[in-house]
Amino acid sequence: MELEFQHINKTFGRVRANQDISLTLRAGRIVGILGENGAGKSTLMKILSGYQPADSGEILVDGVPLHAGNPQAAIEAGIGMLQQDPLDVSPFTVLENFTYGQVPGKRLNSREAAKRIREQAALFGFDLDPDQTISSLSIGQRQQLEIMRLLELGVKALILDEPTTGISAEQKEVLFAALRNLAKRDGLIVLLVSHKLEDVIALCDEVVVLRGGVLVGDRQMPATTAELVELMFGQALTPQSRESVPLGSSALRFDGVTLRNKRVAVEKFTLEVRHGEVIGFAGLDGSGQELILRACAGLVRPSAGHILLNGQDLTGKHFRAYRENGVVFSSAGRVEEGLIAGLTLTEHLAVTNSGAFIDWEAQRERTAAQIKHFNVRGTPESEIQQLSGGNQQRFLMALLPDRPNLLVLEQPTRGLDVDSARISGSSCWRAVMLARQSCSHRPIWMRW
């Protein structure tokens, strides 16, 4: 199969998501579509897979124009897309999900389908049981199922949208091995949409880079990281130099703390954090980081050990006690949990104010000041949902209480757009940059 994009254009309101993109893709190759959040890679892939129509331009499949008004038509043309959050139905079983939506004429009955799932799963090294329900699967397993389903539909071009987000290292190995097999052995076109350089470098034969909706580069691998970074950001990025900070007294101490939830246990964890320190937690999702972070904020109670804040033992206390001691916790789901659609920025800030009555004039001034301070694009009267993701993120910083003793941030850079990301090139640094923006004194940062 050969896929040819010809002058694809797509705009959303005033945003030009794709501008005159032309590109040819050949069978048997793994192509990385690289770009920052908001660079237009997902839009391009959605156009290819029929989830969105292009404003103008054409896609040729083996020289024949593709009329994909919907995903089903694209699948019939041999193009299938694995969404970042796999499109399945959570109360369904693996088997039901596998059989639902098969192209007429190629339908399997339940027994055949179950057999097929077992065979294919064994072939790819996937870990799937036909009788499990989707809701009991990890994202990695749901991806595996979706890939198997798309292959069963006879897909010749497989698009994967940020497939390595939220899956384990082991699942990533299995996935990459499967993708290599599909491209090399079965001659599929594999399109990997990603903003993770390491994934693209590890897997791809060719990399296409988008920036601001424009195709800015098409490189055969291997290419250097520096070259790709420069294409992605339009400039070579140098890590910001670190400012050294004298460390203060002990702010937080974990003394042989044991934490448990259903899936994972942290045993006898000991850590000392001093004022002025930034601690990062690295590791795969679900390795226990969220337990530790939540324990810092008093949201999880340790089954053994002690947690000391500023030398005061707060083990087992309610999270309110932690808050009163200056702990500020911002969860990974903060955009969903921390913002209220329909309320204006002023109203958001007014909510954080104490007192029964609201002085709207004062609140508006305070909001205007915060908007300026955090470089948010919006007015005090804007409703929060009118802001872009990055602006929402920055506004959230404005909502955090002043002068915390301990600031606990869970995945603070998740979903940042170009703007926010441009502050710094490497993801490890973003948290600290935001920290410097938001707080004049030195809080403790925890992240991974």
Added chain:
Amino acid sequence: MNEELINILNSIIANATPLVIAGLGETVSERSGVTNLSLDGSLQLSAMAGFAAAIASGNLLVGCVAAMIVGAVIALIVVVANIELRQDMVAIGFVLTLLCADIAQFLGQDLAGQRMQPMTKLNIPLLAEVPIIGPVFFQQPAIVYVSYILIFAIWWWMFHTRGGLAMRAVGERPETAFARGTSVNCLRYVYTFIGGALVGLGGAAYSLAIKPGWTTPPSMRGEGWIALAIVIFGGWHPFRVVLGAYLFAVLRALSSAIQRSPDIQIPLVLLNMLPWLLMIATLILVSSGAIDRLLSIMPRPLQKWTRNFLRSDPPAALGTRFEQD
């Protein structure tokens, strides 16, 4: 078994039938993602229409069909307002329930007191002769047999056909259904229409069989809300919904038996609360950890079935609009 008890059981099955049919109808539309809150008004108006049509034509079947048409049209109003006019289903359904109840009272003024021969009991050959089961289940009006068929037909369709898979997907995650080539809104029209027709049939079951005739105020007033509650109690599973309807009828029979007995002095209001309290208790039991423990000791094939049966989450996309971009 004594004659009286069998008679009571027989009447419990009969009395539960309108709730069974209406509950199944609501299950069908809610499984596809549409809340038809007009149930109470819809039951009254279709009962009235069914009775009027039956009297005018002298034919019970015509009455049933008329009632089904009325129920289906009311359901269509809900779904058209939601899909085409972008209105909130709950608001529309609620307004319709009040409106239809009043229309039923207004149009039914002259029907009150009119008489017609209701559905007679039919004995199913062979089955009616089986001891206990026969007289309880198979010496009933025709509408009861229709409800038996509906229970199994709907269950079979939902869990054993591709059509049922699409129906559930539309109610759970319409984006997925769309991606798999299902016309989401088209299916919602179809299932809401069918569901509404069944609600209408439930109305006819009252006025033509179980509580024959038409009175002011209508004798089935409030039953629609009970049917809605039973759907929730039933966790949107046809068998459990039916079980809920029968359980409710049992509790009612019990409370009226207690009322009649001279030895027991319990205030009537308290007795009427009984079914609801028991329902809440059952819901809490089902959603508690006790069920999980029970499941873990069951054999594997049975586990899956039981979990499916006890599931009490509403369809994830219930009450939401679907727009493809």
